[in-house]
Amino acid sequence: MYNKRPVAENIYYVGVNDRQKSLFENYLPIPEGITYNSYLIIDEKVALIDTVDISFADVYFAKIDAVLNDRPIDYLIINHMEPDHAGVIGLLKQKYPMIQMVGNARTFDMLNGYFGISTRLHEVKEGGSLSLGKRTLTFYMAPMVHWPEVMVTYESKDQILFSADAFGSFGTLDGDYLDTFISADRYRNELRRYYACIVGKYGSPAQALLKKLALLEIQTICPTHGPVWRQEIKKIINLHDQWSRYEAEEDGVVIAFGSMYGNTQQLAEAIAEGLVSEGIKNTIIYNVSKTDTSFILSDIFKYKGLIIGSPTYMNDIYPPVENLLFAIKHRGIKNRLYSCFGSFSWAGAAVKQLTAFANTMGWELVGTPVENKQAVFSDKYQAAFELGQTFANRMISLR
Ligand code: FEO
Secondary structure, X not given: OOOOOEEEXXXXXXXXXXXXXXXXXXXXXXXXXXXXXXXXXXXXXXXXXXXXXXXXXXXXXXXHHHHHOOOOOOEEEXXXXXXXXXXXXXXXXXXXXXXXXXEOHHHHHHHHHHHOOOOOEEEOOOOOEEEOOOOEEEEEEOOOOOOOOOEEEEEOOOOEEEOOOOOOOOOOOOOOOEOOOOOHHHHHHHHHHHHHHHHOOOHHHHHHHHHHHOOOOOOEEEOOOOOEEOOOHHHHHHHHHHHHOOOOOEEEEXXXXXXXXXXXXXXXXXXXXXXXXXXXXXXXEEEOOOOOHHHHHXXXXXXXXXXXXXXXXXXXXXXXXXXXXXXXXXXXXXXXXXXXXXEEOOOOOHHHHHHHHHHHHOOEEOOOOEEEEOOOOHHHHHHHHHHHHHHHHHXXXXX
């Protein structure tokens, strides 16, 4: 039933769309779905590269059968052992008992731990290669992008990189998998949100991988999620270089606030007016109680400025704001201009802690944080407006 979907001569896409799950890793919203990509190389030997989430085993095996008929698979190349890609390995081993598992020492530790598989292993090391006949695969280790066993696989004849989660994106593939035939722009935000959420903590390992890849000629990148990159390849690599150096894509300010009764929100509105009055067009306000942290985090990776507001709650920061702070700290985001604001009813604590967050992150604190008691009157509204202006001018001074 399934059509063969070639990435290159005798290399086929056999991945699947997940349009069912609402939450990836059971916590990240995926309103546009996700794919689990897998690739099949037919040569004198047959190699399968990664597998898919076990929920899609039936569709996946049908796609493989459509390419192979009854020919067996000789090698499974395991670039990444996380279950969204390794899920089908146990069933694959039952269907193809003679298959050899190709991975590194850390892969095999996980392979045994997850599936009890410890035989017919073909261990590869940095720069090691495996001939399939006309094609040769070379392996490069990519530890902590974003698991320790991760490696990438390079096919030299057509210069294809099978990149595991690196360069992956949220979003299903609707009608085709190659960026040449679909709108790459559709994935721009989900690509960044995927990076920010999944790989964002591991900027240094991502940089180490990019340095290795700079020595290779790459015509096509086949990640484990989202589009296969060919036309957009330079842009995609450049974006990942920026993000993994924690360099903002452009000027702009994220104002992320929590507010119980609207007072902290009023300060957010005043700050935004001050920013825009000085020419910061990309001024984006997020209510942390309404917008999932992953979307806010994605824009924090995108923009240079961040201003966070919180009411004082039980002599502490408001819990949804604390969630955001945790996500930022966890990613170790660097080089941001920062300020903060907040309100309280009888004793202030949040603004003090938000101010200290600048030190925690090693960020420049811009202007004077605004703290308001009870209702917002014109003096504090004006102070918040002026904080926005001061912030805008500091940002402009860095252009
Ligand atoms: Fe897509 Fe790290 O698994």
